[in-house]
Each structure stands twice: as C-alpha cells, then as structure tokens.
Amino acid sequence: MKVGVLALQGDVREHISALIACGINPVEVRRPSELEDVDALVIPGGESTTIAQLSEIFDLYQPIKNRIDAGMPVYGSCAGMILLADSILDAKQGQKTFGGLDITVRRNAFGRQVDSFETDIAFADGSDQLTRAVFIRAPWVEKVGSGIEILATVDSHPVAVRSKTLFATSFHPELTADHRIHRYFIEEVARPALEKVK
Amino acid sequence: MSEAKGTGRVKRGMAEMLKGGVIMDVVNAEQAKIAEDAGAVAVMALERVPADIRAQGGVARMSDPDMIEKIQAAVSIPVMAKARIGHFVEAQVLQSLGVDYIDESEVLTPADYENHIDKWDFTVPFVCGATNLGEALRRINEGAAMIRSKGEAGTGDVSNAMQHMRKIGGEIRRLSSMREDELYVAAKELQAPYELVKEVAQSGKLPVVLFTAGGIATPADAALMMSMGADGVFIGSGIFKSGNPAQRAAACVKATTFWNDAKVIADASRGLGEAMVGINVADLPAPHRLAERGW
Numbered sequence: 001m002k003v004g005v006l007a008l009q010g011d012v013r014e015h016i017s018a019l020i021a022c023g024i025n026p027v028e029v030r031r032p033s034e035l036e037d038v039d040a041l042v043i044p045g046g047e048s049t050t051i052a053q054l055s056e057i058f059d060l061y062q063p064i065k066n067r068i069d070a071g072m073p074v075y076g077s078c079a080g081m082i083l084l085a086d087s088i089l090d091a092k093q094g095q096k097t098f099g100g101l102d103i104t105v106r107r108n109a110f111g112r113q114v115d116s117f118e119t120d121i122a123f124a125d126g127s128d129q130l131t132r133a134v135f136i137r138a139p140w141v142e143k144v145g146s147g148i149e150i151l152a153t154v155d156s157h158p159v160a161v162r163s164k165t166l167f168a169t170s171f172h173p174e175l176t177a178d179h180r181i182h183r184y185f186i187e188e189v190a191r192p193a194l195e196k197v198k
Numbered sequence: 199m200s201e202a203k204g205t206g207r208v209k210r211g212m213a214e215m216l217k218g219g220v221i222m223d224v225v226n227a228e229q230a231k232i233a234e235d236a237g238a239v240a241v242m243a244l245e246r247v248p249a250d251i252r253a254q255g256g257v258a259r260m261s262d263p264d265m266i267e268k269i270q271a272a273v274s275i276p277v278m279a280k281a282r283i284g285h286f287v288e289a290q291v292l293q294s295l296g297v298d299y300i301d302e303s304e305v306l307t308p309a310d311y312e313n314h315i316d317k318w319d320f321t322v323p324f325v326c327g328a329t330n331l332g333e334a335l336r337r338i339n340e341g342a343a344m345i346r347s348k349g350e351a352g353t354g355d356v357s358n359a360m361q362h363m364r365k366i367g368g369e370i371r372r373l374s375s376m377r378e379d380e381l382y383v384a385a386k387e388l389q390a391p392y393e394l395v396k397e398v399a400q401s402g403k404l405p406v407v408l409f410t411a412g413g414i415a416t417p418a419d420a421a422l423m424m425s426m427g428a429d430g431v432f433i434g435s436g437i438f439k440s441g442n443p444a445q446r447a448a449a450c451v452k453a454t455t456f457w458n459d460a461k462v463i464a465d466a467s468r469g470l471g472e473a474m475v476g477i478n479v480a481d482l483p484a485p486h487r488l489a490e491r492g493w
Contacts, residue, residue, distance in 0.1 A: 057448075113322060
C-alpha cells in the first residue's frame with residue numbers, strides 16, 4: 001500500500017514517523033503527479049486555511065476532491081479533519097474544504113492555545129485501553145450526517161469519526177508514541193477499502 | 199493521567215503545526231486579514247514593525263491590548279505577540295488576552311539585562327530568538343517551546359539570519375560527531391545544560407521547532423532559510439514595507455512550501471514590485487544591532 005502525506009504545510013514529519021512505525025513507507029505529496037501515485041492519503045495537522053489555499057494554487061484541490069469521491073482512503077488530523085468536513089463553522093470567509101465526510105466541524109472549538117490540552121480518551125477500535133490525545137486549538141464535530149460512525153468523544157463532542165473510506169480526528173496522535181490511531185487507519189480503513197477495489 | 203493544559207507536548211506541539219509556514223508581522227486588523235488571505239500560518243501583532251522601531255527609535259514595548267484584540271477578532275489563524283525580554287508582567291498580560299504564542303523578543307527594548315522570563319511559569323507557549331546553539335538551549339531550559347534564529351530584524355538584509363542558521367546547524371553537527379565523554383566539556387563551552395546538550399547530540403536536532411527570522415524580504419530569502427534547515431520563517435518588515443504586500447506575502451508562502459523547486463520560486467518572484475529598501479547590517483553601528491540583545 002502506497003500512502004502519501006499531504007506536505008504543503010504542517011506536522012508532516014510526525015505523520016511520516018508514525019506511518020513508518022506502522023510498517024508503511026510513506027511519501028510526501030506536493031504535486032498532482034505525486035497524488036496519482038498513492039493509494040491512500042494522510043492530511044496532517046497545520047493551518048487549515050493555509051493548506052486549502054496552497055492546494056488550490058498548486059493544482060491539488062480538485063484532484064484531491066476527485067480522489068476522495070472515487071473512494072481513496074484518507075485520514076485527517078486536526079486541520080485534516082477540517083479539510084475533510086463537508087461544512088465548517090467559525091471559518092475564514094470563503095474558506096474551502098475538500099469535503100467528503102458528512103459532518104459539520106467547528107474550528108478552534110476548544111478555544112485558543114491557552115485552552116489546548118492533552119487527556120486520556122477511549123477510542124472505539126475494540127481495545128478498552130485509553131489513548132493519550134493531544135488537542136491543539138482543536139476543532140470538534142458539531143453535527144454528524146448519516147453513515148458517520150463516532151469513534152471517540154470529549155465532553156460529548158465527537159473528536160474521532162469515520163465513514164467508509166474517510167477517517168478524521170480532532171487530536172494529534174502523531175505527537176505521541178502510541179501509533180494505535182495510525183494503525184487503525186491503515187488496517188481498518190485503508191486496507192479493507194483498497195482490497196475491495198482490487 | 200487526566201486532562202492537562204500547558205504541557206510541554208501541547209506547547210511544543212503547537213509549533214509543530216506551524217512548520218512549513220510563514221508567520222507575518224502585522225500592525226492592524228487590515229494587514230492581519232491580508233496576511234491570512236495570503237496563506238500565513240499565524241500573525242505577529244505589534245505596534246511598529248522592526249524597520250519603524252529602528253527608524254523612530256525610543257523604547258519599544260508590548261502592544262496595546264486593544265490593538266491585539268482587534269487583530270484576534272479579525273482573523274481565524276493563531277495570533278502571536280511580543281513581550282520585552284525579562285518582562286514577565288507583559289507576558290502575563292498577553293497570556294490573559296489569550297494570544298496563542300508569546301515572542302520574548304530582542305526587537306523590543308529589554309526590560310531585564312540579566313534574566314529572561316521563566317517561561318515554565320506560563321500556560322501559553324513562548325518563542326525566543328537565538329544566534330547560536332548555546333543561546334537556543336538556554337532559552338529552551340527556561341521553557342521556550344520554539345526557537346527562531348534572530349537574524350537582524352528590520353533590515354531586509356538576510357546575511358545575519360544566514361550566519362545564525364549556519365552557526366546553530368554547525369554546532370549541532372559538531373555535537374553529533376563527538377564522543378559521549380566529550381559532551382561534558384561541550385556543555386560547559388556552550389554554557390548550556392548537559393542534559394539538553396546530550397539530547398541534541400543524540401537526535402541531531404533541537405528538541406523544539408526552529409524557525410528563522412530577521413531580514414527575510416523576498417521569496418528566495420524564505421527558500422534559502424528553508425534550505426538551511428529552518429522549519430518555517432518569520433517575515434517582519436519585509437512584507438508590509440514593500441510595494442505590494444498581498445502579492446509578496448503570497449509569494450513568500452509559495453516559496454516556503456516549494457523551497458527546493460527553483461521554478462516555483464522564480465514564478466513566485468515575478469512582478470512583485472518594490473522590495474523593502476533595507477539597510478546593510480554592516481552599516482549599522484553595533485549599539486543598534488538587535489541580535490546582540492539577549493544572552
């Protein structure tokens with residue numbers, strides 16, 4: 001499986017390390033030709049307005065949207081969650097997303113950086129172990145549409161959701177040494193989806 | 199472990215999210231919006247850009263809270279603000295305003311010529327300037343969650359930024375090549391804590407994100423600093439002291455992402471109009487050099 005990390009801006013390196021720890025040999029994606037080469041994509045944490053804008057300038061916006069529509073498995077953390085949401089609140093005027101997940105996400109919902117936090121959360125991958133989740137100016141999911149599974153919550157706000165091929169967390173598993181969330185994306189989201197295509 | 203705010207991971211993690219991005223100095227809400235629209239990952243709210251502080255002289259201090267709040271209200275990206283070196287009350291004020299990062303900055307007039315702020319004492323993260331590895335590690339030891347090489351702010355002359363990035367990079371490479379029993383003396387020479395020196399020697403990098411600042415005025419300058427190993431760039435006077443700020447800002451953002459693609463940098467550099475006029479650092483008398491503030 002060839003997994004790309006969208007490398008326009010953000011904590012690309014941390015996602016690459018986490019994927020390597022899951023036995024994947026990831027590549028950076030900055031150009032349309034690099035996108036064509038990958039089977040699955042990770043959208044890192046970063047500034048969602050910046051990433052959206054760079055994707056338009058460098059002709060990646062529509063190709064990513066098309067791949068999402070065609071069923072490419074994608075995982076987005078934090079800014080990545082915002083970029084996968086069909087609709088966003090507290091957005092910059094005219095801010096675009098790739099969309100695909102039928103959710104409404106509120107940007108910076110947990111507050112500014114002074115309100116950023118880490119905590120132990122339950123993640124519904126079948127394990128009863130808690131996982132340490134780091135929330136940085138994090139969004140939350142305010143509304144979920146049909147076919148969206150909620151995998152984790154904080155104070156009753158969904159912070160991890162998935163559809164068939166798309167998966168998003170408002171926290172940053174790439175900042176911890178626990179690679180369970182990335183493994184979940186690879187083994188439970190991407191691999192089944194890609195095997196079906198074959 | 200339960201919920202915790204202001205941990206090292208939360209503070210340093212915030213800087214990780216800014217990587218590959220451009221942080222721009224802005225003096226009002228209108229400029230902040232231009233910066234956000236151009237793709238800035240954050241803005242630095244201040245009353246006067248370094249070039250004006252230089253030109254007008256006098257004591258430079260923390261910005262008016264009203265002005266910072268107007269900028270916070272105008273944009274959705276992170277807002278940073280500067281406190282004077284050692285002025286922990288200015289930092290407390292900025293934290294109470296909810297700024298996302300505090301820059302304990304040599305661009306403002308220092309409040310304390312011996313001690314920096316004890317940054318562990320705060321929930322909000324700090325970025326500090328450094329001209330060499332020892333200085334960077336002393337700031338990290340005081341709790342800085344992000345380092346920027348100082349360069350020489352407000353000049354549009356990139357030579358000092360280059361010198362500081364080479365110095366920091368060179369000193370890291372030197373540590374990495376040392377025997378473990380030589381690190382004690384290296385720590386003494388760097389005037390930095392042994393534990394941090396050992397960590398850098400083993401990992402081959404700073405334990406926090408390293409940005410570049412001071413004198414970056416063109417897309418090629420930004421790309422140059424990225425190729426020297428910077429994780430991202432601060433652009434102060436370079437944007438809003440130029441002929442066409444919106445276009446120059448967007449061009450610097452492009453060049454920072456595609457720093458290793460000369461064709462993209464060439465396209466970004468076309469038709470930008472006048473760059474900031476600039477001052478050669480060599481022509482600045484030593485007392486007017488900001489990089490020498492902080493120790």
